[in-house]
Amino acid sequence: MANEQKGVSRRDFLKTTGIATGALVGGGLIGGLVGYNVNKDGVQTKGGTQNAENHDTTSVKGLMFFTKRADFNILSQAVERIFPEDDLGPGAIGLGVPYFIDNQLAGNYGSNAREYMQGPFFAGEATQGYQSRLTRAEIFRQGIAMMEDEAQKRYQKGFTELDGGQMDEILTSIQKNEVEMKGVSSEFFFRLLRQATLEGAYADPIYNGNTNMDGWRMKGFPGHQMAYINVIEEEKFQKIEPKSISSMQH
C-alpha cells in the first residue's frame, strides 16, 4: 500500500475522515467498509488478486462487436497511428485500445443509449453538436469500410497493407473532412476515433484498454488512490505506482 509506505496507517486515515470516531458519515459507508474486506480494526484483510467478494478476476479479451477480423485489424492500425508505440512506451495496440473500442461499441456507448436519438434529423450548425441519425456503432462500421475503400482507391491495397505514411494520409483526409460519408461527416468520425483512442489508452484497465496500466505509467497518473492528504503539500513531484479501481478495498 503506497499510503502505508508513507507512514499513514489505515487507522489514521479512517480517523482523519471521521469514520473511526464512530460518526456515520453519509450513511452506509461503515457498512461499505466492512463489506469491502476491512475488519473491525480497519486493517485490510485480502490482497488485490481477487475482488471484494472473492470472484476470480481473470480477464480474457475478445470481440463483442466486430464480426470480421479484417475490420478489427483496420481499426487497430488506425488507432496505432493516432497513438503510436514509441520510446515512452506502448501504443494503442499494446494498450489494448482496439479491444476497448470493440467492447464499448457493443454496449451503451455504441448504441447511444443515454442520448437523445429521436428525429427529425437535420445537419445543423457546428455549434449544435451531434445531429446524426446514426449510432456510434453504425458510424464506426461505416468509417472502417470507408478507410478500406480509400486505401483501395488510392493505393490498390488493403488499409492494413499500407505503410504508416499512407495510412496517415488517409487519416488526415478524414480529419479534414475530405472523404464522403453518409449521415455523418468524416471529420466527425475522426474526432470520435481519436477520442475513443485516448479513452482506451487511459481508462481504468477494467474496460480492457490501458493494459497493465501502462497508459497511466507513461503519463505519471497513479489511477485510483484512496487519498493524497498526506502528500499534497509536498513540493516534490510524487511518483506513485498506479492502482486500478478493481483493487478497491476501502
Add this chain to the structure above:
Amino acid sequence: MAKTLDKVDVVTVGVGWMGGIIAAECAKAGLKVRGLERGKPRGTEDYLMVHDEYRYAIRYELMQDLSKETITFRNHRKMRALPMRQLGSFLLGEGLGGAGTHWNGHTFRFLPYDFQIKTMTEKKYGKNKLSKDYLLQDWGVTYDELEPYFDKYEKTTGISGENTNPFAGKRSSEFPTPPMKKTPILKKFENAATSLGYHPYMLPSANLSEVYENPDGQTIGACQYCGFCERFGCEYGAKTSPEITVVPTAMKTGNFDITFHANVVEVLKSGNKVTGVRYVDTQSGEEFIQPAEVVVLTSYVMNNAKLLMVSKIGEQYNPDTGRGTLGKNYGYQILPTVTGFFNEQMNVFMGAGALGMTIDDFNGDSFDHSDLDFIHGASISITQTGYRPIQINPVPPETPAWGSDFKKASIENYTRMLSIGGQGASMPHKENFMSLDPDYRDAYGVPLLQLTYNFTEQDRNMHKYLTDRIAEIMKEMGAKTVVPGNPISDYDIVPYQTTHNTGGTIMGTDPANSVVNTYLQHWDAENLFVVGAGNFPHNGGYNPTGTIGALAYRTAEAILKYSKNGGSLV
C-alpha cells in the same frame, strides 16, 4: 386516467439542493412534505468505486439520461433549433441530490453589487453604459437582507474558507471550518497575484477541511484530496451534498418522504392557485396526481421553466415586443482562461473540486469600468481539482492533434500545465431566452425546452479584457509558455463550459418584469414557488450554488409563513 393521491402540505418537484432545503425546513416545522424525484435513490455507499474517470467523467454516469429528455438549442431566432443530443456545454443532474451530487463545491456569496446592479451601474456610469438590449434589473433583495440566509446555508454545508477577501460583502460570522490546504500550486498563484497587487484568498469550499457536524446534526467528513470530485460523488461524505445533509435532516422528522422515478409533467392550476402536480411513474408508465397545499419547483433551471411553460402558468417572454416574463433573461457564464506550460513537474493529479485560490480584484465593480466597454467581471481562480488522463492532454500551440508528436507532448505536459480561469458574469440580453420547442418532444410526449442563446458584445469585451489580466498572472507565475484562450465568438453547445445556467424564472419586485416575487412566490399563483438559479435576473461572477442556497432558505421561511397566513408575501 391519472390516479389521485392523498394531499400533502408541500410537494417538491426534484430533490437536490433546492428540494432538500425546502423539505428539511418545512418538515422540521411540522409540515408533511413529499419529494417527487424522477431519478433514483443514491448516496455515499454508491460511490465506493467512484474513482473511474471513464464511467463518471466521460460517460456521465451521474447525469441526466438524455434519451428521455433534453433541450433544443439555437444561437439566434433565425437558426433552426435542434436537440442537444449529447451532454457537453453543461451537465444536467438527475437522481437524488441532483447536480448537488456531482458539483465541485465552490460556494460563494454573490457580491452586494450583484443584487442592485442596475441602480449601482447607473449611479456610477450613467444610464447608457450598456445598450437598451441588455435587460439589466435589480433583484429586489439586497445582500444585507440575504446575509442571514447565506450564513445559514454555509453552516448547513460546513463551508471551509477564510474571511480575507476585501471585496466580499460583510459577514455575520466566520466560515464554519478553516480553509483547505494551501498546496504548492496554489502558492504559485498566491505569490504571483500578490506581487501584482491583487488580493488572493482561499476559495470557499464544500469539500471540507475537517470533520464537521452541522446545526441539524448531520456529519460531513474531511476531504482526502483524492482528485475525483466534480462529475463524481464523494465516497467519504466529505463533499457536502444534499444526500448527506438536508435530505436526511428532512427524513428524520418523519414528515418527509420521496417518491422516486416520478417525472412531473404538469403543474395543475385552478384560478389563482395551483392544486398539485401530475407525474408519470417512469417504471410503470402510470400517471398520478399529487395534490398539495403548496407546490415548489426545485428541479434544474431548464426544467423549472419548462414546467411553467407546459402548464401555461405565466406569460411567455416575446423578444419582439418585450412582453411576457417567462423564459427571459437566460444567462450563462463567460469563462476567460489562460493555460501555462511549466518546466517543472507538479502533483496535478492530486486535488479536490473546490481546492483553489481566488481574486476578486476584477469582479463586480471592484475595478473602475469608466474607460471599459463592459460592466461587471469575474472571480479569477486557480483550482487544483485533480487532472485525469482522458480529459487532460495539454499540448503547446502548433502541436498536431494525433500521432507521435501529440503523444510525446501530451504526456510531457500533463504534469507541467496549469490553467487559471475566470467565472465571468453574464448580462441578460433581449435575444437570449427560453421557450417551448414546437417540434421535439421528451419520452413522455411533453415538448422540449428550447434555448436561444449567444454571446453578446458585452461578453466578448469582458472576455478579452480579463484574458489579458489572467495572462499577466500566469506569466508572473513563471510559465515558460503562456497560452491565452481564444476570443469568444458564437456560443457552442459541444465543449464543456460550465453548469451555471441561470434565468428564465427570474425574481423581482414587479410582475411586469419578473416571474416570481423576492420570496420566489409566483406572481400568478400564490401557493406556487419556483426555486433555483432560474431566479437570477443576471448571472454573477461566481459559481451560483451559495446564492441559490441562501435564496432557498429565505423561501423556506416564506413558505412556512404562507402556510399559516396565506396570501401574497409582498
